[in-house]
Amino acid sequence: EVQLLESGGGLVQPGGSLRLSCAASGFTFRSHDMSWVRQAPGKGLEWVSSISDRGDRTHYANSVKGRFTISRDNSKNTLFLQMNSLRAEDTAVYYCVRHWDAWGLGALVTVSS
Amino acid sequence: QSVLTQPPSASGTPGQRVTISCSGGSSNIGSHSVNWFQHLPGTAPKLLIYTNNQRPSGVPDRFSGSKSGTSASLAISGLQSEDEADYYCATWDDSLNGHVFGTGTKVTVL
Numbered sequence: 160e161v162q163l164l165e166s167g168g169g170l171v172q173p174g175g176s177l178r179l180s181c182a183a184s185g186f187t188f189r190s191h192d193m194s195w196v197r198q199a200p201g202k203g204l205e206w207v208s209s210i211s212d213r214g215d216r217t218h219y220a221n222s223v224k225g226r227f228t229i230s231r232d233n234s235k236n237t238l239f240l241q242m243n244s245l246r247a248e249d250t251a252v253y254y255c256v257r258h259w260d261a262w263g264l265g266a267l268v269t270v271s272s
Numbered sequence: 273q274s275v276l277t278q279p280p281s282a283s284g285t286p287g288q289r290v291t292i293s294c295s296g297g298s299s300n301i302g303s304h305s306v307n308w309f310q311h312l313p314g315t316a317p318k319l320l321i322y323t324n325n326q327r328p329s330g331v332p333d334r335f336s337g338s339k340s341g342t343s344a345s346l347a348i349s350g351l352q353s354e355d356e357a358d359y360y361c362a363t364w365d366d367s368l369n370g371h372v373f374g375t376g377t378k379v380t381v382l
Contacts (some may be wrong), residue, residue, distance in 0.1 A: 203376035
């Protein structure tokens, strides 16, 4: 069974940093492109960032470019999202996604003072 | 503000057919295939349609997708109460150099 389990969410002050992790199991992680997608309270889904199966190609939404970094460790079946210079508008549930047929349950990130 | 526009809401009675549109442009829908997702609050979104009109295994054939030019559509026939959810289209955008989701449509079963 395909499983994606996000961790690392929480409350952080504006300007702070947080690192999300996504532990993948039940499939060959290194063979799949992965993404982070978020949903702010009361808003729709927003794509955040993607990484290729080997980790050699990354893409970012303009709203997070220069502040967020996506990475992966294929030896540990884990996807990461390093989030720096966090803003209130980054408050959202962050989903780890295997393109595009498997989603985690999400990790809540709250940016507030 | 997304580059993919969907109606904010759609509704129907049980058994009816509901259609949701997704309007884009030449840099997104006009050049790339479209996926559709169903999202119930508090749960993980679910892939409903991929590559414009393909259904993953386990998705009922009541759900169908189509694409024409710079627009795509999702149709739900034989509407059921469990279809009450938010629906999103998504594709790649060449101008943004990234994936984009539609604005989302809330489907209500009357």
